[in-house]
Amino acid sequence: xxxxxxxxxxxxxxxxxxxxxxxxxxxxxxxxxxxxxxxxxxxxxxxxxxxxxxxxxxxxxxxxxxxxxxxxxxxxxxxxxxxxxxxxxxxxxxxxxxxxxxxxxxxxxxxxxxxxxxxxxxxxxxxxxxxxxxxxxxxxxxxxxxxxxxxxxxxxxxxxxxxxxxxxxxxxxxxxxxx
Amino acid sequence: xxxxxxxxxxxxxxxxxxxxxxxxxxxxxxxxxxxxxxxxxxxxxxxxxxxxxxxxxxxxxxxxxxxxxxxxxxxxxxxxxxxxxxxxxxxxxxxxxxxxxxxxxxxxxxxxxxxxxxxxxxxxxxxxxxxxxxxxxxxxxxxxxxxxxxxxxxxxxxxxxxxxxxxxxxxxxxxxxxxxxxxxxxxxxxxxxxxxxxxxxxxxxxxxxxxxxxxxxxxxxxxxxxxxxxxxxxxxxxxxxxxxx
Numbered sequence: 001x002x003x004x005x006x007x008x009x010x011x012x013x014x015x016x017x018x019x020x021x022x023x024x025x026x027x028x029x030x031x032x033x034x035x036x037x038x039x040x041x042x043x044x045x046x047x048x049x050x051x052x053x054x055x056x057x058x059x060x061x062x063x064x065x066x067x068x069x070x071x072x073x074x075x076x077x078x079x080x081x082x083x084x085x086x087x088x089x090x091x092x093x094x095x096x097x098x099x100x101x102x103x104x105x106x107x108x109x110x111x112x113x114x115x116x117x118x119x120x121x122x123x124x125x126x127x128x129x130x131x132x133x134x135x136x137x138x139x140x141x142x143x144x145x146x147x148x149x150x151x152x153x154x155x156x157x158x159x160x161x162x163x164x165x166x167x168x169x170x171x172x173x174x175x176x177x178x179x
Numbered sequence: 180x181x182x183x184x185x186x187x188x189x190x191x192x193x194x195x196x197x198x199x200x201x202x203x204x205x206x207x208x209x210x211x212x213x214x215x216x217x218x219x220x221x222x223x224x225x226x227x228x229x230x231x232x233x234x235x236x237x238x239x240x241x242x243x244x245x246x247x248x249x250x251x252x253x254x255x256x257x258x259x260x261x262x263x264x265x266x267x268x269x270x271x272x273x274x275x276x277x278x279x280x281x282x283x284x285x286x287x288x289x290x291x292x293x294x295x296x297x298x299x300x301x302x303x304x305x306x307x308x309x310x311x312x313x314x315x316x317x318x319x320x321x322x323x324x325x326x327x328x329x330x331x332x333x334x335x336x337x338x339x340x341x342x343x344x345x346x347x348x349x350x351x352x353x354x355x356x357x358x359x360x361x362x363x364x365x366x367x368x369x370x371x372x373x374x375x376x377x378x379x380x381x382x383x384x385x386x387x388x389x390x391x392x393x394x395x396x397x398x399x400x401x402x403x404x405x406x407x408x409x410x411x412x413x414x415x416x417x418x419x420x421x422x423x424x
Contacts, residue, residue, distance in 0.1 A: 081419025100309035
């Protein structure tokens with residue numbers, strides 16, 4: 001074999017190796033993204049929370065925590081320790097604007113779906129662990145096994161539509177909680 | 180030169196040196212005090228009048244009420260006490276709207292230090308109140324909102340004068356209320372009537388305020404719930420002395 005043909009063979013080998021490498025990387029990226037996508041789909045359906053049965057098929061009223069106990073935080077902490085899955089409506093009076101009727105939407109939703117939420121007014125919510133996570137109210141906070149997993153963000157553009165109408169709120173809630 | 184003269188000269192020089200030292204020491208102290216005071220004043224002035232970020236609306240539903248992204252309930256403490264600004268809280272002392280029906284308080288229960296009260300309903304009727312709170316204040320107002328033409332019309336000859344006295348156009352205006360709605364409506368009113376929108380900040384609502392400058396108004400005295408309105412600086416508008424437009 002001459003030196004020239006040997007060099008030619010070497011270059012062929014290098015090109016072949018590069019192409020194989022590029023192919024493998026592409027395959028890896030495509031495979032990974034497909035896997036990630038399917039994982040996401042699985043998680044999103046898994047993300048729907050199952051509430052404890054005591055909150056379902058009820059009269060759909062709000063359970064005012066401050067009327068159940070003198071210590072709101074202790075009451076909430078017990079639910080957390082017992083790893084309950086429940087919903088808290090943390091209220092704040094909105095004097096005007098597009099959120100004025102938000103509480104009405106929540107109440108109607110509870111009634112129509114026979115589901116009970118715990119209820120806290122702004123006077124009490126600041127003394128609870130909720131305030132470590134949620135800073136702006138009103139908000140609806142979903143607990144799964146004692147942990148906050150979802151809540152409506154009053155200061156987020158993404159959540160605007162969920163505050164503005166009954167349908168918006170209903171859509172958000174049903175996407176997150178199995179009814 | 181004899182010994183005595185030399186000793187006299189020496190003691191004179193010594194006392195001269197002493198006088199010089201005392202004067203120099205005195206001057207040094209005066210200079211030090213002057214420089215220190217100047218520095219302190221300068222720092223105070225630069226704190227007082229530091230440049231402000233331009234008004235920028237928050238994200239989310241807070242933004243729909245016009246609450247500012249940069250100067251709001253969480254940051255207002257950094258902007259209190261400015262000589263180039265006025266601070267106004269737009270709530271009524273006792274609101275005719277029943278805010279208790281939506282978990283609020285119709286009474287003004289607390290305020291941020293330095294804010295002076297001028298109820299929005301005396302300027303114009305608040306728009307879009309929740310049904311649950313009822314009709315709200317229905318007395319006299321400085322302006323009426325002409326919905327068709329989207330403008331405010333003065334109800335009294337002195338309406339603009341009163342407004343300019345309470346909201347000086349040459350000052351920065353910080354507005355607050357309970358949740359941010361009344362403050363937002365006030366900003367809209369002022370801007371529509373010719374105020375510079377870049378000088379008005381909707382700081383948001385007292386209900387969200389967690390800072391160091393709370394003045395509580397709601398209190399319990401001998402077991403009785405009381406509202407200490409005497410703690411407030413209140414702008415009263417006596418409509419009986421105004422002349423209808």
